[in-house]
Amino acid sequence: MVLSVVQGREEESSSVVSSVFASRYVQDPPPRYKMPEKSIPKEAAYQIVHDELLLDGIPRLNLATFVTTWMEPECNKxxxxxxxxxxxxxxxxxxxxxxxxxxxxxxxxxxxxxxxxxxxxxxxxxxxxxxxxxxxxxxxxxxxxxxxxxxxxxxxxxxxxxxxxxxxxxxxxxxxxxxxxxxxxxxxxxxxxxxxxxxxxxxxxxxxxxxxxxxxxxxxxxxxxxxxxxxxxxxxxxxxxxxxxxxxxxxxxxxxxxxxxxxxxxxxxxxxxxxxxxxxxxxxxxxxxxxxxxxxxxxxxxxxxxxxxxxxxxxxxxxxxxxxxxxxxxxxxxxxxxxxxxxx
Ligand SMILES: Cc1ncc(COP(=O)(O)O)c(C=O)c1O
Structure with a gap:
């Protein structure tokens, strides 16, 4: 997947999900707070959401919680x-x-x-x-x-x-x-x-x-x-x-x-x-x-x-x-x- 950087969109930076995340299917960054006009392929949707979530903390490194962050693979299954x-x-x-x-x-x-x-x-x-x-x-x-x-x-x-x-x-x-x-x-x-x-x-x-x-x-x-x-x-x-x-x-x-x-x-x-x-x-x-x-x-x-x-x-x-x-x-x-x- 090709990610292209869309520049010069300062005024839009808070109204779109990200100007960085785009692919050849996504000519414009998806809007942040309203539904996009058009559908996009599932791979593109996955990549955008997946990559944005990289900015979350890593649950298994979250030692400040007493809520479970790891389970055995069999249970995950x-x-x-x-x-x-x-x-x-x-x-x-x-x-x-x-x-x-x-x-x-x-x-x-x-x-x-x-x-x-x-x-x-x-x-x-x-x-x-x-x-x-x-x-x-x-x-x-x-x-x-x-x-x-x-x-x-x-x-x-x-x-x-x-x-x-x-x-x-x-x-x-x-x-x-x-x-x-x-x-x-x-x-x-x-x-x-x-x-x-x-x-x-x-x-x-x-x-x-x-x-x-x-x-x-x-x-x-x-x-x-x-x-x-x-x-x-x-x-x-x-x-x-x-x-x-x-x-x-x-x-x-x-x-x-x-x-x-x-x-x-x-x-x-x-x-x-x-x-x-x-x-x-x-x-x-x-x-x-x-x-x-x-x-x-x-x-x-x-x-x-x-x-x-x-x-x-x-x-x-x-x-x-x-x-x-x-x-x-x-x-x-x-x-x-x-x-x-x-x-x-
Ligand atoms: C004593 C106590 N009661 C209730 C709660 C709320 O629990 P839950 O997050 O499962 O809704 C907590 C969560 O930290 C707790 O420590």
Whole structure:
């Protein structure tokens, strides 16, 4: 392919993709913000996009992320093979759905969910990442709290959530998007995670849940979920409320069960009703997969589950999005199968 330099186009430099990238098929550089008038050959389109992307960083050299940037070639192959499967089309791709269900059960068992015994199906869903999982878990808490308040004929218009000030931005998004007040426990010099004592002090009758983080985004530190569970149990007993706990285990969820199996932070603690984890962090899958797991079916209000039937049979869905790719879910299953639980 011949690339020719088009010069003297200063005034156009910001309105075209690049004056450098051209071929004999591309007499003029393609416009940057509007669709080109004419089509170009696939080779030319590929080269232009490929070469422009050279200016991105190299993911494998990106040591500032804890999102996966390398997977085995066999898994890359599986992902490429599934690239054209729409995950939501469960009737058409029932095996992909089955793999997601296996992942949900594997993770629920890893987190000691009582619903994940041999006889019952665990309750959970694959998401785009922890952020979507947190929105779903937060919505379930809000709905449950509202239903209870309505039944008690009490006001249900001022829900709040208690977190540490170290929460990831997705909690602030949840609060703003879904109109829940975020009550943040302030951090202090030398203590950079949520103090369970202070968190429980901030809980009131409008608190839909306390969110603890297993693996603070800023320093990786685990919050003391066990102490939170103890203090909140005492407060619930005193007040008659039943404020639950959500654990944001975006990064710690695939670390703690392997490195600290004795640490009680998960469904072993009775007030922990839901947990999220990012598959694309220590679940070792490329960006685009997370998981929301609930302790049991009772924690998930029915009205949040939609049943669609226009793709075939009855398909229950509880996600913010509808269509999405299947590759990440398949890759997650590959990693579980490939790694096993073995702790070396
Ligand atoms: C504690 C915590 N929660 C939530 C998120 C959001 O995760 P995701 O990028 O999977 O949406 C992150 C991401 O860094 C995180 O560290």
């Amino acid at each position: 599986l992902m490429a093979e599934a690239i054209n499967k729409n995950y939501v089309d469960m009737d058409e791709y029932p095996v992909t759905t089955e793999l997601q269900n296996r992942c949900v059960n594997i993770i629920a068992k890893l987190f000691n969910a009582p619903s994940a015994d041999q006889t019952k199906q665990a309750v959970g869903v694959g998401t785009v990442g922890s952020s979507e999982a947190i929105m779903l878990a937060g919505l379930a808490f809000k709905k449950k709290w509202q239903n209870k308040r309505k039944a008690q004929k009490k006001p249900f218009d001022k829900p709040n959530i208690v977190t540490g000030a170290n929460v990831q931005v997705c909690w602030e998004k949840f609060a703003r998007y879904f109109e829940v007040e975020l009550k943040e426990v302030k951090l202090r010099e030398g203590y950079y995670v949520m103090d369970p004592v202070k968190a429980v002090e901030m809980v009131d009758e409008n608190t839909i849940c306390v969110a603890a983080i297993l693996g603070s985004t800023f320093n990786g530190e685990f919050e003391d979920v066990k102490l939170l569970n103890t203090l909140l149990t005492q407060k619930n007993k005193r007040t008659g409320w039943d404020t639950p706990i959500h654990v944001d285990a975006a990064s710690g969820g695939f670390v703690a069960p392997f490195l600290y199996p004795e640490l009680e932070w998960d469904f072993r603690l009775p007030l922990v009703k839901s947990i999220n984890v990012s598959g694309h962090k220590y679940g070792l899958v490329y960006a685009g997969v997370g998981w929301a797991i609930w302790r049991s079916k009772e924690e998930l209000p029915d009205e949040l589950i939609f049943h669609i039937n226009y793709l075939g049979g009855d398909e229950p869905t509880f996600t913010l999005n509808f269509s999405k790719g299947s590759s990440q879910v398949i890759a997650q299953y590959y990693q579980f199968l490939r790694m096993g639980f073995e702790v070396n």
